[in-house]
Amino acid sequence: MANGRVVQTADRTMGSRQLAALLPADVLARPGYRALADAVRTLILDGRVALHVRLPAERELAEAVGASRATVTGAYDLLRESGYVRSRRGSGTWTELPDGHRPVGAHALLGAGGHSADGDPGVDLAIAAMGAPEGSLADALARAAPRLPGLARTPGYHPFGLPDLRSVVADRFTRRGLPTRPEQILVTAGAQQAFTLVVSLLCRPGDRVVTENPTYANALDALRHARLRTGSIAVSDAGWDMGIAESTLRQTVPRLAYVIPDFHNPTGALMPPEQRLRLLATTRATGTWLVVDETIADIALDVPAPAPLASLAPRGGADHVITIGSLSKTHWGGLRVGWIRAGAKMITELTAVRVSADMTGSVLDQLVALPLLDGMDRELPARLTQLRIQREALVQSLRRHTPEWSWQVPPGGLSLWVDLGEPVSSALAERAAAAGVHIGRGARFGVDPGTFEHRLRIPYTLPADRLDEGIRRLASAFHDGVPLASAVERPHWVA
Numbered sequence: 001m002a003n004g005r006v007v008q009t010a011d012r013t014m015g016s017r018q019l020a021a022l023l024p025a026d027v028l029a030r031p032g033y034r035a036l037a038d039a040v041r042t043l044i045l046d047g048r049v050a051l052h053v054r055l056p057a058e059r060e061l062a063e064a065v066g067a068s069r070a071t072v073t074g075a076y077d078l079l080r081e082s083g084y085v086r087s088r089r090g091s092g093t094w095t096e097l098p099d100g101h102r103p104v105g106a107h108a109l110l111g112a113g114g115h116s117a118d119g120d121p122g123v124d125l126a127i128a129a130m131g132a133p134e135g136s137l138a139d140a141l142a143r144a145a146p147r148l149p150g151l152a153r154t155p156g157y158h159p160f161g162l163p164d165l166r167s168v169v170a171d172r173f174t175r176r177g178l179p180t181r182p183e184q185i186l187v188t189a190g191a192q193q194a195f196t197l198v199v200s201l202l203c204r205p206g207d208r209v210v211t212e213n214p215t216y217a218n219a220l221d222a223l224r225h226a227r228l229r230t231g232s233i234a235v236s237d238a239g240w241d242m243g244i245a246e247s248t249l250r251q252t253v254p255r256l257a258y259v260i261p262d263f264h265n266p267t268g269a270l271m272p273p274e275q276r277l278r279l280l281a282t283t284r285a286t287g288t289w290l291v292v293d294e295t296i297a298d299i300a301l302d303v304p305a306p307a308p309l310a311s312l313a314p315r316g317g318a319d320h321v322i323t324i325g326s327l328s329k330t331h332w333g334g335l336r337v338g339w340i341r342a343g344a345k346m347i348t349e350l351t352a353v354r355v356s357a358d359m360t361g362s363v364l365d366q367l368v369a370l371p372l373l374d375g376m377d378r379e380l381p382a383r384l385t386q387l388r389i390q391r392e393a394l395v396q397s398l399r400r401h402t403p404e405w406s407w408q409v410p411p412g413g414l415s416l417w418v419d420l421g422e423p424v425s426s427a428l429a430e431r432a433a434a435a436g437v438h439i440g441r442g443a444r445f446g447v448d449p450g451t452f453e454h455r456l457r458i459p460y461t462l463p464a465d466r467l468d469e470g471i472r473r474l475a476s477a478f479h480d481g482v483p484l485a486s487a488v489e490r491p492h493w494v495a
């Protein structure tokens with residue numbers, strides 16, 4: 001320990017060509033040492049170069065970027081002085097964040113938590129989920145009711161899930177191109193429980209796992225609670241960096257990799273088929289369990305809903321792919337119904353873990369889920385239309401109130417991953433909370449604390465007028481004349 005913090009060296013190495021490929025064209029065209037240092041710092045803060053990664057040797061990077069050795073030495077010196085890298089003789093130079101650089105306001109995603117004292121209901125932009133479609137739950141409940149007396153005469157414990165529901169979920173996988181038997185399905189209380197069950201079964205404290213960066217905040221929390229060491233696969237506006245993903249997987253040989261290939265949360269990106277194949281091949285080669293989170297896969301707004309990633313694997317990925325999903329985004333988060341698809345033997349093992357925590361899922365929720373799944377293909381298009389309209393409304397509100405922010409419109413999913421242009425999202429989220437807007441600041445989605453400070457995740461799951469009100473309040477918090485505290489100590493070489 002030094003200064004109360006653990007001194008950590010590098011977990012893995014980044015090649016000179018890999019780093020060069022991430023640098024912007026203008027830096028490569030005229031690689032001055034300040035520009036080079038600035039670009040590497042941005043990559044670190046953006047999560048595109050993870051923390052504790054050994055950077056290439058100076059001579060190799062100089063060669064790869066067509067700069068002099070002195071330029072790279074100067075850039076590394078600047079990064080070292082400002083705390084973004086550390087070096088030790090014999091261990092090389094690895095990425096870090098400056099001392100004291102810590103995120104603030106860790107509880108933003110826990111939600112608005114009710115009205116303020118003056119009765120203002122506020123605007124909750126922290127949750128990327130919608131209310132249930134009008135009338136749908138009452139209809140489903142009415143259709144489920146006749147089944148209840150028969151089930152009520154039994155003890156009601158179904159640790160694997162109601163047999164009918166397992167069949168319906170399996171059939172849906174089969175129709176989507178991934179042949180599945182009911183024995184391969186465990187019904188869970190949502191996708192989050194599905195993920196924690198998989199992690200409890202497969203991982204032990206200290207194991208290495210890999211996630212995308214950024215990724216779903218509650219999945220990261222689950223990994224932290226399980227005391228796992230998390231490596232990362234960068235997802236930027238350009239999508240997945242599969243070259244770095246492959247080398248990270250090969251170097252760290254993680255026990256488990258967790259991905260959201262279908263309208264990734266928070267970016268909304270959709271993984272191209274060729275990258276899916278590479279991910280499958282690499283995780284198979286490294287003996288890594290690939291956990292595919294399909295919770296958002298049906299929220300396909302501009303493209304057809306993708307086939308399950310596991311359908312591209314030999315034998316449906318039986319030996320190393322686990323797929324999780326739920327009804328939370330297609331129907332309602334208050335209905336706690338999700339699932340795990342895996343090999344039948346693993347499903348039995350997962351069920352034993354489940355029983356140790358909660359015995360069985362709610363039979364009532366599962367009965368309601370049956371008619372909802374039955375009507376899904378009929379009902380979902382209206383929800384997707386509503387989301388497209390709200391997505392456009394959010395874009396218009398952003399253009400009107402905060403034209404200096406930038407964003408890409410994703411082909412599906414529930415939110416925009418907005419670039420604020422400066423690393424102030426934690427401070428903005430705190431100021432916005434005082435104005436009644438609750439929002440997911442970028443750092444909540446980062447593997448490494450303190451990254452993604454220039455991003456906000458803004459869902460388009462509220463009606464247009466509420467979205468506009470939320471963005472109007474966010475904009476006035478952003479523009480209110482008092483500078484927002486940057487979560488990042490400005491490097492001293494920047495004027």
Ligand SMILES: Cc1ncc(COP(=O)(O)O)c(C=O)c1O
Pocket residue numbers: 128129189190191192193216260265293295296325326327328333337338
């Ligand atoms: C990617 C992803 N996985 C899992 C979940 C959790 O879903 P559930 O409500 O089914 O537990 C969410 C909810 O936001 C999500 O976006």
